[in-house]
Amino acid sequence: MAKKTYRQAINEALRQEMARDADVVIIGEDVAGGQGGSAGVLDAYGGVMGVTKGLVGMFGPERVIDTPISESAIIGMAVGAANTGLRPVAELMFVDFLGVCFDQLFNQAAKVRYMFGGKAKTPMVMRSMIGAGLCAAAQHSQTLHPIFTHVPGLKVVMPSGAYDAKGLLIEAIRDDDPVIFLEHKALYEQIEEVPDEPYMIPFGEANIILDGGDVTVVALSNMVHVALAAARSVAKDGVRAEVIDPRTTSPLDEDTILESVAKTGRLVIVDESPPRCSLAADIAALAVTKAFRDLKAPVEMITAPHTPVPFAPSLERLYIPGADAVTQAVRRVLQS
Amino acid sequence: MAKKTYRQAINEALRQEMARDADVVIIGEDVAGGQGGSAGVLDAYGGVMGVTKGLVGMFGPERVIDTPISESAIIGMAVGAANTGLRPVAELMFVDFLGVCFDQLFNQAAKVRYMFGGKAKTPMVMRSMIGAGLCAAAQHSQTLHPIFTHVPGLKVVMPSGAYDAKGLLIEAIRDDDPVIFLEHKALYEQIEEVPDEPYMIPFGEANIILDGGDVTVVALSNMVHVALAAARSVAKDGVRAEVIDPRTTSPLDEDTILESVAKTGRLVIVDESPPRCSLAADIAALAVTKAFRDLKAPVEMITAPHTPVPFAPSLERLYIPGADAVTQAVRRVLQS
Amino acid sequence: MQLSRDDLKEAYRRMRTIRAFEERVKIAFESGQIPGFVHLYVGQEAAAVGVCLHLSDADAIGSTHRGHGHCIAKGCDIAGMMLEIFGRQGGLCGGKGGSMHIADLAKGMLGANAIVGGNPPLVIGAALTAKTKRTGAVAVSFLGDGASNQGTTFEAMNMAVVLKLPVVFVIENNGYGEGTGVSYAVGAHDIAARAAAFGMPAHKVDGTDLFAVHEAAGDAVRAAREGRGPSTLELHCPRFHGHFLGDPQAYRSAEELQTVRQHDPLSLFRIKVTESRLLDSHQLDAIDAEIEAMIDRAAAAAASAPFPSPSDLIKDVYVSY
Amino acid sequence: MQLSRDDLKEAYRRMRTIRAFEERVKIAFESGQIPGFVHLYVGQEAAAVGVCLHLSDADAIGSTHRGHGHCIAKGCDIAGMMLEIFGRQGGLCGGKGGSMHIADLAKGMLGANAIVGGNPPLVIGAALTAKTKRTGAVAVSFLGDGASNQGTTFEAMNMAVVLKLPVVFVIENNGYGEGTGVSYAVGAHDIAARAAAFGMPAHKVDGTDLFAVHEAAGDAVRAAREGRGPSTLELHCPRFHGHFLGDPQAYRSAEELQTVRQHDPLSLFRIKVTESRLLDSHQLDAIDAEIEAMIDRAAAAAASAPFPSPSDLIKDVYVSY
Numbered sequence A, B: 001m002a003k004k005t006y007r008q009a010i011n012e013a014l015r016q017e018m019a020r021d022a023d024v025v026i027i028g029e030d031v032a033g034g035q036g037g038s039a040g041v042l043d044a045y046g047g048v049m050g051v052t053k054g055l056v057g058m059f060g061p062e063r064v065i066d067t068p069i070s071e072s073a074i075i076g077m078a079v080g081a082a083n084t085g086l087r088p089v090a091e092l093m094f095v096d097f098l099g100v101c102f103d104q105l106f107n108q109a110a111k112v113r114y115m116f117g118g119k120a121k122t123p124m125v126m127r128s129m130i131g132a133g134l135c136a137a138a139q140h141s142q143t144l145h146p147i148f149t150h151v152p153g154l155k156v157v158m159p160s161g162a163y164d165a166k167g168l169l170i171e172a173i174r175d176d177d178p179v180i181f182l183e184h185k186a187l188y189e190q191i192e193e194v195p196d197e198p199y200m201i202p203f204g205e206a207n208i209i210l211d212g213g214d215v216t217v218v219a220l221s222n223m224v225h226v227a228l229a230a231a232r233s234v235a236k237d238g239v240r241a242e243v244i245d246p247r248t249t250s251p252l253d254e255d256t257i258l259e260s261v262a263k264t265g266r267l268v269i270v271d272e273s274p275p276r277c278s279l280a281a282d283i284a285a286l287a288v289t290k291a292f293r294d295l296k297a298p299v300e301m302i303t304a305p306h307t308p309v310p311f312a313p314s315l316e317r318l319y320i321p322g323a324d325a326v327t328q329a330v331r332r333v334l335q336s
Numbered sequence C, D: 001m002q003l004s005r006d007d008l009k010e011a012y013r014r015m016r017t018i019r020a021f022e023e024r025v026k027i028a029f030e031s032g033q034i035p036g037f038v039h040l041y042v043g044q045e046a047a048a049v050g051v052c053l054h055l056s057d058a059d060a061i062g063s064t065h066r067g068h069g070h071c072i073a074k075g076c077d078i079a080g081m082m083l084e085i086f087g088r089q090g091g092l093c094g095g096k097g098g099s100m101h102i103a104d105l106a107k108g109m110l111g112a113n114a115i116v117g118g119n120p121p122l123v124i125g126a127a128l129t130a131k132t133k134r135t136g137a138v139a140v141s142f143l144g145d146g147a148s149n150q151g152t153t154f155e156a157m158n159m160a161v162v163l164k165l166p167v168v169f170v171i172e173n174n175g176y177g178e179g180t181g182v183s184y185a186v187g188a189h190d191i192a193a194r195a196a197a198f199g200m201p202a203h204k205v206d207g208t209d210l211f212a213v214h215e216a217a218g219d220a221v222r223a224a225r226e227g228r229g230p231s232t233l234e235l236h237c238p239r240f241h242g243h244f245l246g247d248p249q250a251y252r253s254a255e256e257l258q259t260v261r262q263h264d265p266l267s268l269f270r271i272k273v274t275e276s277r278l279l280d281s282h283q284l285d286a287i288d289a290e291i292e293a294m295i296d297r298a299a300a301a302a303a304s305a306p307f308p309s310p311s312d313l314i315k316d317v318y319v320s321y
Ligand SMILES: Cc1ncc(C[n+]2csc(CCOP(=O)(O)OP(=O)(O)O)c2C)c(N)n1
Pocket: B029, B069, B071, B093, B097, B100, C039, C064, C065, C066, C114, C115, C116, C117, C143, C144, C145, C146, C147, C148, C174, C176, C177, C178, C243
């Protein structure tokens, strides 16, 4: 087993699945790069973050398909291709671009199976990049996972590290439903042990990253690392936090969260999106509807504020939920 | 004071505001109707539900602007016009069409003020039609208010009756921020006393429709009527439900809800959208984060299921939260 | 491409089926048997049929809110369609889709679509499958003049040209998008020329003339099948009825409505084939009678079929969850 | 429209300011002083300036991720821009927008826009304001060749024609959208013709030639102002640098990069005005020096300005909430 970055893990999952199944194709802007360029080479980008680098060389431009800047056509094409026999992996470069292609996801991909009485399936993956941290400002730093999670018919995956990224992406590609696979842009350099061979991580199974009996901390994607930092910090005071990474928000592993809350009676949720109708609210609602008698203290939601993402680093740092805020929330629920 | 339908109340608000302020224009598909038709008449539709009927005759086609079927251009044009001195009321015929114009709302309208450091404003209203009940199936029956509510920078209004519709729409038109005004298609024939003169209902002020000390029931838009039916039904058993209609989801009148929960200790939320990352979850989260000590029972969320909206009337009836389900939830929280 | 006598009978059979189906749907809707919104295809029969005669089940089509005609032309089961529109068990989509969402993927019918401009991106996806798997199949996007102004349509056209996909865009110009005339909504007043500017052959054809449609579609489908990329057909074929059932059509003059009826694709077809003695009236009348009976049976069966059962509500959201 | 000597000086001043600004931004970015993404406008100066010379503060423009040039051409404050790009207090947007979201509505600069194809719908809105209020103002949408494939752009073009809005679409064809060539991404290989098919005049112009741009833009702006509706200009103006700062440009050949430098709009301008003796080198050199000093001051001020204060985080989401 070798150490690999999150980027490499995703690349490897794509490579192995494309080698295994000729129906897997990649569609997106500059997923190869260089089409129509004067240098006459492809793979000039391999995705704007280099995630699909090398794949066009292995599988050719008919399977690593560069497109014009037309996201509705990109995503819709993936949906229609999935309905008719391919297993496309479409890339929405930044999740913030959702607004120019949302119909093809929420009214088409998510609904065809139900509307057609179970007679269609849409085995596609939409990979996209989420999150703040690179000062990319309001239109390139959102997470938007609550919007996807709200939509029945979509599955939503948010890997927090390289190991999960590979296993969840292979699962996503082999899954017969439309899967939104959200990669956090601050995680591409994250390194973990990642097996060379293909493996799958089932959806709806949370990862208990840290065992603990005093307080339950639920976090996804990059926030898992914030939660862990907070857990380490309170550990110095002898507080044992249980850190749970649901890994997928739809389906959500309610049982693992509820079992933990049954044990700890205390729940802190860390979520990078703004708070209203958010995943943090969703999990808080889960607790108060299904684990009310277990709760010993108010649930705490540590989220971004109800604002767009600011550009200036001094503000962006404040926007992103931080370990200090989580630490304080943990202390509050313990004192309560 | 005369009795007017929800449709008439909205029409009257538009008419009075257009008469008062020459900067108010209406933009949308068939908001007049008949442009380019062989009959050579306008006002052939007055909106697909007749809500804008008569306005083109009063204000002319330069202020009641029919458009091609190009929602991104419609909404974006309203945003740009609002940034430069008009107060447009754009119509998205069904809220389900959000997917083809979402960018102009969530990345442009909602964010310009913040991104530009407070140096721009976007005094526009997007009117749209929500909800199930007419067997319009999966792509014409959604509510989607949780998506709007999630987005910082938008205000979201959901009138439950004719009186509120007029007052909230006038407020929306005079408001300097982008307002999403959601009309429930099952309510257009709803009748209430509506004053002839213009009046405004401020955002973020809930309406306590029914006073009661036993249980708090929060509902919006068409669900208010479902909640009231349930309240009447439990009243027979001597249960006094407090029915709260927040009227706007963003801003949300947290205080009124929290005060009621402080009094009743019991909370039932009725919401027509699917449950995940929904407004029901949002309000449940509000209770468990800010009123935990007041709660005496688990919060109950009565929502649509995590499915698209089915076509068949037998299924659509089951999809929409009903008074029976709310009644049972009220009983459960009282027994708990 | 010549049409044999059998082809002609088949063409007429499909057109007549559409007509009879729609007329029955109208009656059923007006008597309260059909819930929701219904958009009739009457007047446009030659468009769907003229195109679909070139297609097999392996080829895909994408359709619109006005989709009954496309379904029938593509071979969807009539009884299943009627059940679906009535919202009953046994409907092509189990009663969960309704008029605006009929689909039958086994027949290559990718679905009606209630989002104007919703299908072109999906249809180029079907074309991508054909191209990638080298199946020789083609994909056809049926859309309206109104839909031709939707950004998704333009994107799909450009994408199809860039990737040289085997696709045909069939724009049925019936004069209106709801109550707005095409002469207002299409700034350039020329839909075909706009499509051509995206880099593909594009032709205007009389969409009420089965023969003209068939010939033009033959060329376009052949080009797609042979790897020569996409094309567009703009078919002129006014609708007889309102936008949806219940539309009073205040935007159309009495004269226009009269003229429209003079271009009835079925009458025009009947005159052509009988005058040229390719088919005789008896043959056509026999087809009419046969279809009438079939539609009767379908409507009666639909009216008495059970509604979906409560357990269907939460079924088939996902393959697995 | 003739350019007076003063006009020429002004044109040069703006182009030179853009060039100097961008070169300074590049240095600052590479030394780590500027966070986020930065897209340089170098090579395209004549486009923004040639168009904006026709505009006053009452006219509106919409811009893109590559927006510094448009801001400067439209008269935005240089110090405020630099502060903004550095993410500092006193920036045009208080440090909350950054390079991809600079705006100054008082100058008619509606904002850079980080969504490709995001501005055309907004810009037709500004044009609608002008038309409705009869202000005589025009609105200009600057966009790239890549953005010309976005559905929002097509919709805005059609809408502008339908409503006869006073708008000019200026498509800066710099050869690439990120690492994808326009010859691949635009199926028809002809952006102007595609725009023309929407029903408006559309012309291709050498975007490195200030005089050519100025003349073509003059016609288009005049038509808009006089109520004759929209037009499109496709300006050819290759970018000197990569898509964003840090782009190794593997997709461009060494030859191409060399040729591009031979079409430097500033050098071309200098040669033309000096050879024709409209201006002399000393005058131009003096402008260069003056601008260099101004940029020095702006960059130094930006580098030492305070960052926004924590309380700014939650300010200005709404006018009232
Ligand atoms: C995105 C979207 N916008 C608007 C509508 C409402 N709508 C339904 S059909 C229609 C008119 C469509 O016109 P056209 O494409 O010409 O098709 P036709 O009805 O004439 O067959 C409109 C506006 C919709 N369903 N989807």
